[in-house]
Amino acid sequence: MGRLECINLTKVYEDHRTALDNVSFSVESKxxxxxxxxxxxxxxxxxxxxxxxxxxxxxSAYIDGIDVxxxxxxxxxxxxxxPQEARAVRWMTPKQTVxxxxxxxxxxxxxxxxxxxxxxxxxxxVPYRDVLNSKLSGGTKRKVLIATVTASEAPIIFLDEPTxxxxxxxxxxxxxxxxxxxxxxxxxxxxxxxxxxxxLADKIGILKEGKLISVGNLSELRSSxxxxxxxxxxxxxxxxxxxxxxxxxxxxxxxxxMTNEKEAFRLxxxxxxxxxxxxxxxxxxxxxxxxxAGQKAGDETEA
Amino acid sequence: MRLKRSRxxxxxxxxxxxxxxxxxxxxxVTISTVISPLSLLAVVAxxxxxxxxxxxxxxxxxxxxxxxGIALQSDLSHLKNDFKLQDMIVSSPTSAKMYMAGMSLAEIxxxxxxxxxxxxxxxxxxxxxxxxxxxxxxxxFLMFALSIAIGFMLAxxxxxxxxxxxxxxxxxxxxxxxxxxxxxxxxxxYPFNYLAYLSPTxxxxxxxxxxxxxxxxxxxxxxxxxxxxxxxxxVIMFIAVKKSRWREV
Numbered sequence: 001m002g003r004l005e006c007i008n009l010t011k012v013y014e015d016h017r018t019a020l021d022n023v024s025f026s027v028e029s030k031x032x033x034x035x036x037x038x039x040x041x042x043x044x045x046x047x048x049x050x051x052x053x054x055x056x057x058x059x060s061a062y063i064d065g066i067d068v069x070x071x072x073x074x075x076x077x078x079x080x081x082x083p084q085e086a087r088a089v090r091w092m093t094p095k096q097t098v099x100x101x102x103x104x105x106x107x108x109x110x111x112x113x114x115x116x117x118x119x120x121x122x123x124x125x126v127p128y129r130d131v132l133n134s135k136l137s138g139g140t141k142r143k144v145l146i147a148t149v150t151a152s153e154a155p156i157i158f159l160d161e162p163t164x165x166x167x168x169x170x171x172x173x174x175x176x177x178x179x180x181x182x183x184x185x186x187x188x189x190x191x192x193x194x195x196x197x198x199x200l201a202d203k204i205g206i207l208k209e210g211k212l213i214s215v216g217n218l219s220e221l222r223s224s225x226x227x228x229x230x231x232x233x234x235x236x237x238x239x240x241x242x243x244x245x246x247x248x249x250x251x252x253x254x255x256x257x258m259t260n261e262k263e264a265f266r267l268x269x270x271x272x273x274x275x276x277x278x279x280x281x282x283x284x285x286x287x288x289x290x291x292x293a294g295q296k297a298g299d300e301t302e303a
Numbered sequence: 304m305r306l307k308r309s310r311x312x313x314x315x316x317x318x319x320x321x322x323x324x325x326x327x328x329x330x331x332v333t334i335s336t337v338i339s340p341l342s343l344l345a346v347v348a349x350x351x352x353x354x355x356x357x358x359x360x361x362x363x364x365x366x367x368x369x370x371x372g373i374a375l376q377s378d379l380s381h382l383k384n385d386f387k388l389q390d391m392i393v394s395s396p397t398s399a400k401m402y403m404a405g406m407s408l409a410e411i412x413x414x415x416x417x418x419x420x421x422x423x424x425x426x427x428x429x430x431x432x433x434x435x436x437x438x439x440x441x442x443x444f445l446m447f448a449l450s451i452a453i454g455f456m457l458a459x460x461x462x463x464x465x466x467x468x469x470x471x472x473x474x475x476x477x478x479x480x481x482x483x484x485x486x487x488x489x490x491x492x493y494p495f496n497y498l499a500y501l502s503p504t505x506x507x508x509x510x511x512x513x514x515x516x517x518x519x520x521x522x523x524x525x526x527x528x529x530x531x532x533x534x535x536x537x538v539i540m541f542i543a544v545k546k547s548r549w550r551e552v
Contacts, residue, residue, distance in 0.1 A: 092320065100316045100324075104313055106397070107309070
């Protein structure tokens with residue numbers, strides 16, 4: 001089984017800003033890997049380095065045993081990327097967009113033509129095949145870009161913020177597409193939508209200010225924080241004395257109690273007896289992120 | 304099974320994206336590429352009562368080939384910064400050479416309508432023989448190579464498309480419109496004639512004007528013109544290759 005390995009990756013830009021600081025991790029190169037972090041955390045820098053667009057200041061990285069830096073040419077045969085803020089060229093149609101990308105990858109004309117049609121069909125873009133990209137909706141344009149890279153044979157796809165700026169329905173449509181893709185290829189995506197990472201990713205990495213602070217699947221990340229359950233009270237209530245727990249009151253008015261399983265169920269029984277409305281859930285990626293990245297719960301809606 | 308990649312496909316992609324699709328989907332852009340060189344040609348021809356028509360046709364060809372290369376700068380910058388296309392291509396099996404070859408040829412193809420019109424005019428009014436055609440072609444090739452090198456170098460360094468378009472227009476103005484390209488340098492008064500020699504297009508125009516018999520030049524002057532033109536082309540291409548960036552650092 002192949003792996004993606006980063007060893008002490010560091011990137012310091014010319015303006016002396018450290019975008020990545022000794023990032024090291026290793027994950028299997030299969031399924032979907034989600035990299036989360038706030039704006040400026042270093043997600044785009046890391047994905048650009050791994051996609052051979054940007055040279056690191058120091059450190060090394062390997063994908064399926066291929067050195068990202070000394071064997072960039074070999075790796076480029078196996079990767080494709082949709083960069084952050086990439087847009088479908090407006091004077092082209094979806095068919096022309098996918099077709100020309102395949103030609104760039106060196107496909108013979110007829111093969112590129114066939115694969116372009118096949119990819120557009122898979123993503124439900126046939127009705128828009130010959131419509132100018134400039135006339136498509138934001139969600140459809142993004143699908144065109146996904147169709148472009150997935151039309152190729154590349155088994156490793158990098159997607160930098162693939163759903164940024166999309167409406168909730170378009171986002172969910174794209175999630176379905178990405179889930180399907182993740183079954184046959186390795187998808188490395190960055191996002192600042194925590195629900196997206198939670199819904200899609202088999203493994204998640206959390207970047208904070210250029211440092212990787214945690215990597216794992218959701219249950220591994222849950223176990224990396226002190227508390228595994230979250231109780232939310234819809235209004236500011238007098239919270240009874242708790243055992244091992246952390247209580248926060250958000251600026252939007254709800255109270256959150258993070259605690260362990262035993263204490264969570266004790267409190268739940270207590271609130272039920274007192275007729276207090278509450279919800280109880282295992283900690284979400286939001287909770288984990290805010291704990292690990294040092295944010296106050298509820299003070300931010302996105303990471 | 305390993306895909307046998309076609310270099311022809313990789314070059315064709317650049318031509319399609321940077322020329323054919325734009326011309327096909329927005330035919331109006333073709334008209335603007337024709338009007339620019341023809342409008343100056345018309346002005347010079349009318350003002351000189353037709354005496355400088357041959358000179359202006361040669362100037363129009365220089366302007367088309369030089370502007371084509373310079374347009375590469377803004378086109379590459381546009382595709383790189385606004386659409387992130389170059390990032391997608393860097394992370395693919397396409398090499399910088401194939402990308403550049405396709406994009407450069409696209410610029411010439413984009414200008415074909417103008418080149419055809421000027422070539423027909425040249426055939427009718429200048430009636431060059433085969434040797435003259437060979438010299439004119441060589442000069443235009445050098446002009447294009449020089450401007451492509453300038454365009455590529457500037458595009459890889461630029462991160463702002465508005466700046467790129469402004470710069471592109473400025474370069475065309477400074478090197479193709481202002482210098483004595485549409486008319487002979489003998490019409491430029493002192494001391495501006497010396498300033499004109501700061502532009503490589505002046506040397507190209509002198510060779511072309513001499514070739515069609517519109518300008519008298521000594522052998523030494525002609526050799527200097529060729530030397531400067533070839534030298535500038537080699538130096539700027541060398542700088543372009545050294546300075547331009549494919550993978551960022």
